[in-house]
Amino acid sequence: MTQRNRLNWSGAAALRGTRAGAARGLRLAAEHVLTEARKRVPIEEATLERSGVASVDETALTAGVSFDTPYAVRQHEDMTLRHDAGRTAKYLERPLEEEAANVEAIIAAQVRRALRG
Template sequence: MTQRVRLTWNGDRALDAMQAGAVLGVRLAAEHVLTVSRARVPIEEGTLERSATASVDEAGPVAAVSYDTPYAVRVHEDLTARHDPGRGAKYLENVVDEEGERALAIIAAQLRRALR
């Protein structure tokens, strides 16, 4: 008895779906890091917190979370400054270290969804 199997290769569609899933995952992961870091950024007037942004280069896909004030780096690096409880220096670096696994899980979830 001979069996026949028909296989349809959707490689291009799968690659497109993976790229779209990766871009969305990276965007959501960056937004997650942004949200957590904004809860930890020192607040005087709120200018530093409001300057935060997440951006994505879809070609990579690569994301960046940044704070855009002239003093953002100084506040981030000054371990001697006093801040309100729960807020302080390394407000972005510590979040990336602590939330890195969660960010990877967010990206992986979007890749899985894209390939369904």
């Protein structure tokens, strides 16, 4: 007895779903990194903390997290500055490195979700 199966592959739809899931994952992952960075950003009046944004370029599938004050770079890079407990220089770099596995998992989960349905 011969058994036949038919598979209809919709590659274009699968790619669209994968791309949409990746974009959603990037947004969630960038927001996650921003949340973690805000926990460490030097704080006096919270201006630097409030300036943080997460952005996604869905065309290029890239994400960014940035802080936009005149002193954001100095606060990030100058290791000699003193900060309140729990607040530190490298407030963006360290959370990004430490959360890399979580970032990957967030993106992967959204791609899987998009492919399921």
